Amino acid sequence: MASVSYALPPPRSSPYPFRKIVYVNNLPTAPPHHVSIPFSKSLTLIKAIDPYVKSLNQRPPRSATSAAATVVSSDRQLTLKARLKNGEILYGIFLLSFSPTLAEIAGLAGYDFAVVDMEHGHGGISDALPCLRALAATNTAAILRLPESSATWAKKALDLGPQGIMFPMIDSPKLARKAVSYCRFPPSGVRGSAHTIVRASDYGINEGYLSNYEEALLIMCQVESEEGVKKIEEISAIDGVDCIQMGPLDLSASMGYLWDPGNKKVKEVMRSAEKAVLGTKGGAYLSGFAMPHDSPEDMRLRGYHMVAGAVDVGLFRNAVVENVNKFKMSLVEGSNEEREESKDAEEEEKYWSE
Structure with a gap:
């Protein structure tokens, strides 16, 4: 030892x-x-x-106090890409608050991955970094969703060292090829190189970074428009595209059904697109977000390998609204003393009626 x-x-x-x-x-x-x-x-x-240190990007779990925890920690030592190749179904959360505390709680709760959302969240690169550090402390894989598909945003995001990167609004094979090129160093792509000093390579300490970064990085393309789903099979087949992230909300909007992803016509288009991805030989994995009308279990049965089922701000919103409503309802129903008096009166009436 x-x-x-x-x-x-x-x-x-x-x-x-x-x-x-x-x-x-x-x-x-x-x-x-x-x-x-x-x-x-x-x-x-x-x-x-030390056999426990498989690589500098796969640190030992922070704690493993039971056999179950050891198994989970062992699985989470693998990259998202490796776990998908093993046939695992991964469950995750989107983080829009850019709160390292909520990111840490999400990781400790056991999510397989967390998407730090720079597209709809308020934060940028400097806000995302503390969240990535919090997730790393819990051995939870981080994915960065970019605000736009560009070489500049991809470069800055990749230098932080996430396990995955998500490109929004990919509507054609051409855009998918560009997205992949943003993730690879020349001559395979156009990514700017500062690998000797950035977090992705452990600030240059991981001398093997250049030889394994492509294999470790999960490249995800969001297909979320009517135009995109028409070409989704071609997009899925692009070399380097590892995962297709379906976008039901934007898709429904592009079809003229804003905020109605459960519309029959939208669902038909979604199902057709899903089958096209799954039917592509050597194509990408299917990823998506659970909706009120579409549960994680239903998505899994249709072939999804990555499912996100929650958003941090949404969970907090639901909890505080419920908490406030519970208190206000107690005011309407009366004070504790009034409820006790009412209960006593009922018991007394019951006693005499007997």
Whole structure:
């Protein structure tokens, strides 16, 4: 078994600001071995002697106090992309509040992923970063939804190191190919490179970032217009598009049924689009958001592999409205004393009637 601890800073004459001390125990030889190596050269050795550290982007779970928690934590060590390839059905939440506290609670609650929504939420890159850190602390995968599909927004979002990125309003194969190109470095794409210093590569500490970032990143394209669903099969087949995110609200609006995603005609178009994605050989996975008329279970049965069932501000809104209404109803029904007096009167009447 191996453990790692950090020594105090060495004398100023030392060429390394810190040294990482790796203690390797239970070796065949009698005395324990103490290996002192420079921080900058310790990564390979640490991964070799500690099987728990699979990669620098797959940290051990923060806690695992039961067998069930250990299983869940083990699954969540894998990337979203790897879990989808394993055939898992993933359940998530959208975060519009940009509250790190709510992001942390969502992660601790057990969601498989959380979409930090820069399209409809008020925040941008600097607001999203604390949420990503909060989610990372709970070992929950983060997806960033962009406000628009552009190289600039994609570059800034990807440098934060989310497991997934979601592009809005993808209406054609051409736009889908552009979205993929925004996620890849030249010559495969047009993503600007600062990989040696950004969070995505652990600020350059993960020396293998360039060799595995494409395999780890989940690229999601939102198809949410009448024009888009007509070409959804072609969009789904584009190399690099991993997931099609259906958008029932915008789709219903584009069809002339604003805020009526349960309309019969909208549902027919949605079902046709879903079948086109699922029927594409080697195509993308299907992702969507549960609605009052369309439960997560129904979506799973139709072939969805990623389902988001809640929004943080929506959950909070429902809770506070219910809380306030409960109090106001108590005022209408009378005070506690009045209710007690009424109860006593009823009991007395019951007694004499007997």
